Amino acid sequence: DxxxxxxxxxxxxxxxxxxxxxxxxxxxxxxxxxxxxxxxxxxxxxxxxxxxxxxxxxxxxxxxxxxxxxxxxxxxxxxxxxxxxxxxxxxxxxxxxxxCPCISDEFDKGQGVPISAIIFGGRRAKCAPLVYQSKDWVNGVFVGSTMASETTAAAAGAVGVVRRDPMAMLPFCGYNMGDYFAHWLEMGEKLGDKAPKIFNVNWFRTDDEGNFIWPGFGDNCRVLNWIIDRCEGKADATETAIGYVPKPEDIDLTDLDMDIETLKSILKVDKDVWEKEAAEIEEHYKKFGDKLPDALRQQLETLKENLAKL
Missing domain, CATH: 2.170.8.10 (Phosphoenolpyruvate Carboxykinase, domain 2)
Incomplete structure (x- = not known):
């Protein structure tokens, strides 16, 4: 279909x-x-x-x-x-x-389920907002190709260093990542208007004392509900330099020890932080040389232009 x-x-x-x-x-x-x-x-x-x-x-x-x-x-x-x-x-x-008590009946059938959304994610203390949606498929490939996390106890070496892992696929991709990005772009052309929407989540924004602001775990369903609403055309969003972020009132905070102002703080796109991010993405992209698709270079230039307008 x-x-x-x-x-x-x-x-x-x-x-x-x-x-x-x-x-x-x-x-x-x-x-x-x-x-x-x-x-x-x-x-x-x-x-x-x-x-x-x-x-x-x-x-x-x-x-x-x-x-x-x-x-x-x-x-x-x-x-x-x-x-x-x-x-x-x-x-x-x-x-x-x-x-698992809530495992789907479809889990072992092998027929698969249709994909409405692809969700990338990273662990960033101050950079990426809680959730945002890419502007289109090509922009979503850009988001995935620049994925990064700050190192934790899970990684060898210093904690808090930004490491890029495009689509979380570096350990698993057996060929040049530039070609891999091109395959994503090609798939988008084949899918057309049936392409899944692409989102990025970041459960790990911290306050100035280093404490996580978002509760995470099961409460991440509150963000997933917004993603589902976006896929079904039920939720609005605010366009930013990096993509679409939720309107704060569209994230359900019922029974959560968090006020709307705190939520706004982790949905914010900070110009200075993102200009530094854009510069780091430029360095990251140099690794792929001529293999980097032109469409992704253009996405980076568009991001810089959007940030300059803020």
Whole structure:
């Protein structure tokens, strides 16, 4: 029917354990109740169960830390997590998808489901807004080709360094990424008006003390609901230099400890921050040389022009 369809080739979930609990991600926690592999977590020797920071407020008294050493929870220092935590900050669980209480009936059928939206994402403290929609397919490919995250405990080396990983595909793409971008552009031409809408999310905006502003986890559904409304033509948006951001009143804040002004702050597109970003994208694009599609060079020039008008 001319639309893109998707299947999930994975058999399960691979998630970061610390911070996962009944409130933050109920279904993920339920998925780990049986047939699950845990790595680098804390082991409670009294009942042979696993534990990690953020699971609950009851750290085990008789336990081994992620290094297999006797662990004293009273010595925990959040400024030195790797050395003092029970579970490593990047400890993981690997659980079968069929354990998940809300798994779709379509999951294992192999027919696939039509794609309405493609969502890119990155971990940026001050740059990308909570969510924005690309202006069109080509602009969406530009967004994906410039994807970046600030390094965390999951990556070797310094924390907080911006690393570019286009479409999160660098470890998996077996040929030149410039050609890969060209294939995305070609697919957009084939799809025409049936192309999925492209969005970018950033759950990781922080305040000046380094605390996450958006609650994340299950509350990300509030953003996903806006994305669905955009796909169905039910929600408006504000055009910015980088794409379309939600009108603050269109993100449901019911029962959330956040006011509309705080929400506005993480939907903001800051000119100075984005001009620095554009300069960094220019450096990033140099890696692809002649393989970089002209359409993406033009997207970068358009971004600079849009920012200059702010």
């Amino acid at each position: 001319g639309r893109l369809y998707a299947i999930n080739p994975e058999n399960g979930f691979f998630g970061v354990a610390p911070g996962t609990n009944v409130k933050s991600n109920f279904n993920a926690l339920e998925s780990t109740k049986k047939n699950t592999i845990f790595t680098n977590v804390c082991l409670n020797l009294d009942n042979n169960t696993v534990w990690w920071e953020g699971l609950d407020k009851n750290p085990p008294k008789n336990a081994l830390n992620w290094k297999g050493e006797p662990w004293d929870y009273t010595k925990y220092d959040k400024n030195n997590k790797v050395a003092t935590s029970g579970a490593h900050p990047n400890s993981r669980f690997t659980a079968p998808a069929k354990n």
